[in-house]
Amino acid sequence: MSAPASPLPEDWSARDLAELDRLLAAVPAPLESLDPSLLDGYLCGVLLQPHTVPEAMWLAHVIDTEGRPLPAGFALEPLRQQVRRRYAQLDAAIATRQWFDPWIFQDSEEVDDDDALALVLPWCAGFAMALDLFPTLMDEAEDEALEGLALIYRAFDPDDLEDADDLLAVIQEVGEPDSAEEAVEDLVTAVMLLADQTRPAVQPVRPAARPAVAPPAPARRAAAPAPVPRRPAPAAPAGRPGARPSSGGPARGPARGQGGAAPRAAGGGTGRSGGSGGSGGPRPAGPARKGGKAKP
Numbered sequence: 001m002s003a004p005a006s007p008l009p010e011d012w013s014a015r016d017l018a019e020l021d022r023l024l025a026a027v028p029a030p031l032e033s034l035d036p037s038l039l040d041g042y043l044c045g046v047l048l049q050p051h052t053v054p055e056a057m058w059l060a061h062v063i064d065t066e067g068r069p070l071p072a073g074f075a076l077e078p079l080r081q082q083v084r085r086r087y088a089q090l091d092a093a094i095a096t097r098q099w100f101d102p103w104i105f106q107d108s109e110e111v112d113d114d115d116a117l118a119l120v121l122p123w124c125a126g127f128a129m130a131l132d133l134f135p136t137l138m139d140e141a142e143d144e145a146l147e148g149l150a151l152i153y154r155a156f157d158p159d160d161l162e163d164a165d166d167l168l169a170v171i172q173e174v175g176e177p178d179s180a181e182e183a184v185e186d187l188v189t190a191v192m193l194l195a196d197q198t199r200p201a202v203q204p205v206r207p208a209a210r211p212a213v214a215p216p217a218p219a220r221r222a223a224a225p226a227p228v229p230r231r232p233a234p235a236a237p238a239g240r241p242g243a244r245p246s247s248g249g250p251a252r253g254p255a256r257g258q259g260g261a262a263p264r265a266a267g268g269g270t271g272r273s274g275g276s277g278g279s280g281g282p283r284p285a286g287p288a289r290k291g292g293k294a295k296p
Contacts, residue, residue: 012086017103020086023079024062028071031064038126039083040103043090044191045130049137050198059083061133094195102187106180116183117155117176123187124155137198146170148193151186 012020020036027033034042039062046058060067062083063076070076093100102123131138141149143166150170153161158168177183195201 011089016082020079020082023082027063027079028074031068031070032066033064034062034126035122037103037105037122038129040086040090041123041126041128041187042130043083043087043126044094045127045137046134047087047091047094048191048194048198049134050140051136053134055084058130058134061129065129094191094199095201097192097195097201099188102184104184104187116180119180120183120187121155124152127152128156137194140198142197145194145197147174148190148197150174151190151193 017036024033024035024039042058042062046053059080060069063070063079090100092098102120104120104123106119137145146167147170149167151174153164153167154171154174154176158171161168177186
């Protein structure tokens, strides 16, 4: 009989998320910090690497997408502690194959199911950014990893996935989610499928619970266009960080197939100029599932 799953670290309140958002936004220009949704996907991509990425390496790109150093005198410790807290929570969820709620934010009370992939695009872009910066997962991935990658990379326009025929074939097989709830759930499924390849458990499992979509988040700071995914793994691409912020608009990823710049690896805006104002803090889509073990 297996031992009961250990409880995950303390969950985040709306106030906690607002504080994290404030700390990220306080990073001074010209540095471009991640926003919470990008951060969440990015940390998952870091944690799924076959070998542990040193904190100094991954944290540098949370503070600035290009990894530029902070100016002298900036108080980093409060932000570092908040990011470490989410890192530890995700690490525990992945290690024990327990459900976690991806930080997905929405701009209205109801999400059109046709926009389900646009809703999760910023999270997916943060994930792709991590795989581009730390390519070991992609370089060592086997065919069994393609399903997990497909559930994430289907958020990008297929034309942006270069030299990824095998991945595109699997994306076509899995199809698009039927709802926003399914799109969010599939992010967790993808993480657990990939963890079975890079961080295998004694008895691999996959989550099955489907989260609900939360009420709309407050207005967010301006988002940047996202970098284009490029690297195949063996036939799967990863994204490229370093986009510049644009003016105006909520922090949402562009809709698939939308005109203009193609989605790039930081989907809902890789970076943002530090210190810009915003009202309130973000709220995630999906209720917390405390202590619930992922089901096969």
